[in-house]
Structures are given as C-alpha cells and as structure tokens.
Amino acid sequence: MQEPYDDKWYGVPPAGEKPIPPRGRYIAEILAVIFIEFVLWGLYRYFTAPIYGGFGTWKFYVGHIIAAPTIALGTIMVYWRFYRKERGLPFRFTTKRLFSSILVGLFAAILWRFLEMVVYDSMAVAAGVAISDTRTFYSLLDQTTVGLFLLMTFVQFFVVGPVEELQFRSFVYDQSARVLKNWQALALSSILFGLSHIPIALTVYKMPPWQLFVAEIGWITAGAVFGALYMWSRNIFACMVMHAVGNWQLAVYNISSYYPARVNPGTDVVIGTLTAIVVNSVMIIIFYAIFRFYWRPLMRGEPEVGGRITAFIKKLDDERAPLQRRIAASLSVIVLALVVVLGVAAGAGTPSRAYSHVExxxxxxxxxxxxxxxxxxxxxxxxxxxxxxxxxxxxxxxxxxxxxxxxxxxxxxxxxxxxxxxxxxxxxxxxxxxxxxxxxxxxxxxxxxxxxxxxxxxxxxxxxxxxxxxxxxxxxxxxxxxxxxxxxxxxxxxxxxxxxxxxxxxxxxxxxxxx
Incomplete structure (x- = not known):
C-alpha cells in the first residue's frame, strides 16, 4: 500500500516519541547540547595537540576514533536518554530509497572532489600561484606508510563521516525541523557544522582569525550540501557515504600532492573558499534535480523521468524487495566505483621517484x-x-x-x-x-x-x-x-x-x- 505523501518528512519522520517543548525552548536545548560538545572538543584539542604532534599522525587518528563517538554522540545520547527521557535512539535510520541514496552519495562525493580540484587549480593558475605536479597514489606512498594510510582510510570512512552526519543531520536537522521550517533547520545545521571546525582550526591548523573567518564560509556551505542531500533523500546513509568518500579523497589528495602552489595560507584559504562556494552551489542544484525528477515522484507514486535507467534504480529501491538484495546491490556499486577511482588515480601520472630513470x-x-x-x-x-x-x-x-x-x-x-x-x-x-x-x-x-x-x-x-x-x-x-x-x-x-x-x-x- 502506498504511504501518504508527506511534504515535511518525505515518509521518514525524525526520531522521538515524547511531546516537544515550545519552539524557542527546544531550539535552546539543541544549541546547549551542541555548545557543550564544542567546549569538550575545544578542551580535547587543546590538551592533545602537543601530544599528537599535528594532524595526520598515528596518535591523532587513534585518538579521534575514541574521542569522536564519545564527545559528539555521547553528549547527544545523555541529553536524549536522561533529559528528554526518550527510549530509542536520537537518530533515524531507514532503508527507504537505500540504493539510490547510496548511489547518489557515492558519485556525488566523486564529482564533488573532482569539481573542487578543477575549480581550485583553475583559480590558482589564474592567480599566478600554481604549478603542475604529480598527484597519484605512488607519491602518496612516498609521503606516508601503508599502515598509516589504512588507518586514515578507516577513520574517514567509519568515524568522521558517520559521526558528523548523525550529529548534524540526523540530530540537529531532524530535531530542529520539528519546530522550524525545513530551510531554517537546514541553515541552522549548516552553520553549526561550520562552527564545529573551530577547535581543530585553532589548536591543530593554527589558523589566524581572518583565515578562520574565511574558511568558515567553505565549511558552512559544505554543511549545506550534506544537509540538502539529507533533506531531499531523507536517508542518512546517503550523507554518510558522501561525507566519508569525500573526506577520504581530500585526505589522499593532500597527502599525495607535493603541491607548492599554495603560496601562503591566506591565498590558499581565499581560493579554497571561492571554490567551495562555486562547487557546493552546483552540488545543491544537482541534488534538487534528483529530488525533483526522481525521489519526489517516487514518494508520490507518480511516473518519474529517466526511462530504463530510473526503472532499474527504482527496482532496487523497491521496499518490497528483500533487504539483502538492496544492501548487496548498494555495496556492489560502492566497491565497483572505488575500484575504478583507485585505478584511475593510481595510473593518472608518472610517480615522482621515476625522475631517476628519465633520459x-x-x-x-x-x-x-x-x-x-x-x-x-x-x-x-x-x-x-x-x-x-x-x-x-x-x-x-x-x-x-x-x-x-x-x-x-x-x-x-x-x-x-x-x-x-x-x-x-x-x-x-x-x-x-x-x-x-x-x-x-x-x-x-x-x-x-x-x-x-x-x-x-x-x-x-x-x-x-x-x-x-x-x-x-x-x-x-x-x-x-x-x-x-x-x-x-x-x-x-x-x-x-x-x-x-x-x-x-x-x-x-x-x-x-x-x-
């Protein structure tokens, strides 16, 4: 039986069964929870920065595996279970539109970072501060060890992306949208997502105030990208996949690139922020098109566009199909796409150490x-x-x-x-x-x-x-x-x-x- 269409939640309401307080008080409660998290993160970064020795070390990643779920999700769980006295989890998981959500999240991440590289490099060249260099996995393994690379991969895929998406999309967006309009909840969750980067920016990256202010624009617009994907797909797995794969690609790009194009941190931040505004706007438009022409017609039971392609995706999205088949199809697409990306990245250029063989x-x-x-x-x-x-x-x-x-x-x-x-x-x-x-x-x-x-x-x-x-x-x-x-x-x-x-x-x- 077709579920009634819901313009607010698109068939996936947020977590929570108990009555909520008036709008102002409920938003204040959500902000208080996030503020406590910010304070805890600030203290954690302040005291561990001298110990970990900077971003990307073994200690940094191992510490993040423990700290991220404890601080970000633990604070929310304490509020949810002991203050709100709710019985279930504060996060909403669903298998609705599972295949298409993971598919969109995966390829959106690949397109997202590809566009950023193209736009950033183009702006850097136009500004006269860039040079060409090799960016491959060969040079990646020149810069770090296989073990550290695998640890970074684990943290990006299973800690950073999932934790931040549960925190800012499944909790902040969902709960604030219970008392706000969707676009207001999107704006609030995006701003808080951007502000959440302040502790690491000050204590690890050591950004001066003006660079931090400019960088916040990029982080907030990135939060809007994840938020828009969640708002229109109503499936947190889409955001988890996009966030995890996107962060992983960025980490690989930064590690593997001996890229002296960034003449100084100020130039890098300005060009990076302009890149974020352009690319993130494009991604939001793409997500709306997918929502407008596939997800919303699917939710309403209307004919969607796309012919055989969307018919195939719809078949794998069908909630009447066995869950095992939908999960297997989703994982198969992820593995196939990653194999293609790794193959292209590994063979995209000549390894830097090959200079010794140049005649x-x-x-x-x-x-x-x-x-x-x-x-x-x-x-x-x-x-x-x-x-x-x-x-x-x-x-x-x-x-x-x-x-x-x-x-x-x-x-x-x-x-x-x-x-x-x-x-x-x-x-x-x-x-x-x-x-x-x-x-x-x-x-x-x-x-x-x-x-x-x-x-x-x-x-x-x-x-x-x-x-x-x-x-x-x-x-x-x-x-x-x-x-x-x-x-x-x-x-x-x-x-x-x-x-x-x-x-x-x-x-x-x-x-x-x-x-």
Missing part, C-alpha cells in the same frame, strides 16, 4: 652558460604557526643553480600593563629551501631583546638539472613555529604575542644561455 635529451646542456645572480628582499608578518611561501621557477633557458636566503627578525619590546612590565620571550623561526631531490633547512630563536638570524643555502646537482632539463621549482618556506609570550616577573601570568615580522634577502644564481 636526458641530447640537446640540453649546461655548457656555454654564464652565471647570473639576482637579488630580492621583502618584509612579511606572520602569526604563530603560519608560513610564508615563495616560488622560484627554473626554465631551460634560465636554470636555477643555487639559492641563498637570509632571514632576520627582531624581538619585540617589553610592554607595561597596569604598572607592571612584561618581558617578551624569544620567537622561533624555521627556514626551508626545497627543490627536486634536495632540501635545506635551519631553525632557531632570537636572543631576548635581540635579532634572530638564519641563513640557508640550496645547491642543485648538475645531474638533477640535466634530468629535468632545467624545468623545476624551488620553494622557500618561512614558518613562525613559536611566538614567545609576554611574561611577568614571576612567570605565572602574561599576555599572548600573536606574531612577528621578518625580513628575507634572496640571492639566486642562474645559469643563463649565452645571448
């Missing part, structure tokens, strides 16, 4: 060239944890042979507050020059009240230059790794020092073709 073409030579030295300098302000990037391009006609950089910075003056003097502590800088098959770096802190100074020199081997025919990039990276605070005499109280300025002087030696 030098006979017409390229370093003979009959003249040495030409160019100098450049500049002053940059960095926040603690922020990095400055500068790319130097080498060509066959003008080959970079050697790069020397000198970085200097001054300790800030002491400050007086409320009649007391607070001494500024030393700042620590790290300078790195990286090129093909060679890296040079140094780090150090300034003497208190004095000048800090670092000098790094990078020299390219002739064999490397010939193998690459002079076409490569040398990247300068300057990082303010630690910014000493302003400390009182007893050393117990003080003020935060957000950042410092430094001056760099570059001396680049080129091998120029005569004439």
């Amino acid at each position: 030098t073409k006979p017409h390229f030579t370093l003979e009959d060239r003249i040495n030409l030295t160019e100098r450049d300098s500049g002053e940059v302000y960095l926040y603690e944890g922020e990095s400055f990037y500068l790319l130097l391009n080498s060509t066959a006609e003008s080959v970079i042979k050697e790069v020397k950089v000198t970085v200097t910075w001054m300790d800030e003056s002491d400050i007086r507050r409320l009649g007391r003097t607070y001494q500024n502590q030393p700042d620590t800088m790290e300078v790195e020059l990286s090129g093909p098959n060679v890296t040079a770096r140094d780090s150090g802190e300034n003497p208190r009240g004095g000048e800090g100074r670092l000098e790094v020199t990078l020299t390219l081997e002739d064999l490397t230059i010939q193998e690459l025919e002079g076409n490569y990039t040398v990247q300068l990276t300057v990082t303010l790794t630690d910014c000493g605070p302003y400390v009182g005499r007893l050393g117990m109280f003080g003020y935060v020092d957000d950042g410092n300025a430094f001056t760099y002087s570059l001396e680049v030696t080129y091998l120029e073709v005569k004439g």
Whole structure:
C-alpha cells in the first residue's frame, strides 16, 4: 500500500516519541547540547595537540576514533536518554530509497572532489600561484606508510563521516525541523557544522582569525550540501557515504600532492573558499534535480523521468524487495566505483621517484652558460604557526643553480600593563629551501631583546638539472613555529604575542644561455 505523501518528512519522520517543548525552548536545548560538545572538543584539542604532534599522525587518528563517538554522540545520547527521557535512539535510520541514496552519495562525493580540484587549480593558475605536479597514489606512498594510510582510510570512512552526519543531520536537522521550517533547520545545521571546525582550526591548523573567518564560509556551505542531500533523500546513509568518500579523497589528495602552489595560507584559504562556494552551489542544484525528477515522484507514486535507467534504480529501491538484495546491490556499486577511482588515480601520472630513470635529451646542456645572480628582499608578518611561501621557477633557458636566503627578525619590546612590565620571550623561526631531490633547512630563536638570524643555502646537482632539463621549482618556506609570550616577573601570568615580522634577502644564481 502506498504511504501518504508527506511534504515535511518525505515518509521518514525524525526520531522521538515524547511531546516537544515550545519552539524557542527546544531550539535552546539543541544549541546547549551542541555548545557543550564544542567546549569538550575545544578542551580535547587543546590538551592533545602537543601530544599528537599535528594532524595526520598515528596518535591523532587513534585518538579521534575514541574521542569522536564519545564527545559528539555521547553528549547527544545523555541529553536524549536522561533529559528528554526518550527510549530509542536520537537518530533515524531507514532503508527507504537505500540504493539510490547510496548511489547518489557515492558519485556525488566523486564529482564533488573532482569539481573542487578543477575549480581550485583553475583559480590558482589564474592567480599566478600554481604549478603542475604529480598527484597519484605512488607519491602518496612516498609521503606516508601503508599502515598509516589504512588507518586514515578507516577513520574517514567509519568515524568522521558517520559521526558528523548523525550529529548534524540526523540530530540537529531532524530535531530542529520539528519546530522550524525545513530551510531554517537546514541553515541552522549548516552553520553549526561550520562552527564545529573551530577547535581543530585553532589548536591543530593554527589558523589566524581572518583565515578562520574565511574558511568558515567553505565549511558552512559544505554543511549545506550534506544537509540538502539529507533533506531531499531523507536517508542518512546517503550523507554518510558522501561525507566519508569525500573526506577520504581530500585526505589522499593532500597527502599525495607535493603541491607548492599554495603560496601562503591566506591565498590558499581565499581560493579554497571561492571554490567551495562555486562547487557546493552546483552540488545543491544537482541534488534538487534528483529530488525533483526522481525521489519526489517516487514518494508520490507518480511516473518519474529517466526511462530504463530510473526503472532499474527504482527496482532496487523497491521496499518490497528483500533487504539483502538492496544492501548487496548498494555495496556492489560502492566497491565497483572505488575500484575504478583507485585505478584511475593510481595510473593518472608518472610517480615522482621515476625522475631517476628519465633520459636526458641530447640537446640540453649546461655548457656555454654564464652565471647570473639576482637579488630580492621583502618584509612579511606572520602569526604563530603560519608560513610564508615563495616560488622560484627554473626554465631551460634560465636554470636555477643555487639559492641563498637570509632571514632576520627582531624581538619585540617589553610592554607595561597596569604598572607592571612584561618581558617578551624569544620567537622561533624555521627556514626551508626545497627543490627536486634536495632540501635545506635551519631553525632557531632570537636572543631576548635581540635579532634572530638564519641563513640557508640550496645547491642543485648538475645531474638533477640535466634530468629535468632545467624545468623545476624551488620553494622557500618561512614558518613562525613559536611566538614567545609576554611574561611577568614571576612567570605565572602574561599576555599572548600573536606574531612577528621578518625580513628575507634572496640571492639566486642562474645559469643563463649565452645571448
């Protein structure tokens, strides 16, 4: 028997059997639950960041496996069972439209990240801050171990995606939509999803305030993508699959890409946010089209468009079909798609280590060239944890042979507050020059009240230059790794020092073709 069509829930009402309080109070309760989660996440990130050693380590992933379900879902469960005194789970699971939901979630994730790569790279090239490089699973395994890669895969597939979708879609969206219009609940859940990234952004990524503000736009619009998919499919598995596969692709892309195109974090955040706005808008339009022409007609019992394709999908979506068949079909599609994606990604380019096998073409030579030295300098302000990037391009006609950089910075003056003097502590800088098959770096802190100074020199081997025919990039990276605070005499109280300025002087030696 056909269920009556429901414009609010599309046949899948939210969890909860007990009467709910008035709108204002119920929204306040939901916000209070999420606020408590934010505080717990903030404390967790603050105390574990020095222990885990940054994003993507073994300790980071293992800790997340334990912390994510405990903090995010545990807080909701306590509220649901002990405050609301509900008997069941606060999350709604359904097998309605299971096959099409998983199908859409999977291929939406693949399309989502593909569009982001295309749009981001196009904007980066247009802005003059990108270079081409290899992005494959070969270079992935150069950067990390197989064990760590498998652990990351497990966390992305079975922890990050499912936990956040249960938290923000199945709980925040569903429960707020009981007292709000659908679009209002979508906006609320999307904003809270974006704000939930603040703890990791501040403690692990160490984003300065303006970058965090810009990045929030991207996270909120991503929340709108997941929310729109959930609102129109009414199947949480669609969002879980899209979130898990999308995050996994992003992690692989970041690990496997030696991509010095991101000249500085500010440029990366701005381009990334513009990319998110464009791509996420496209994804929401696609989801609405699927809802408008397939899911809604299916719910209403009306003829849907698409002919044989949707007829096949509808057959696997049929609730009268055995659940085992629908699950098997869904898993088969996932496995098939992942095999295709892995195959394409693994064979998409030449592994970076294959450079050692490149034969030098006979017409390229370093003979009959003249040495030409160019100098450049500049002053940059960095926040603690922020990095400055500068790319130097080498060509066959003008080959970079050697790069020397000198970085200097001054300790800030002491400050007086409320009649007391607070001494500024030393700042620590790290300078790195990286090129093909060679890296040079140094780090150090300034003497208190004095000048800090670092000098790094990078020299390219002739064999490397010939193998690459002079076409490569040398990247300068300057990082303010630690910014000493302003400390009182007893050393117990003080003020935060957000950042410092430094001056760099570059001396680049080129091998120029005569004439």
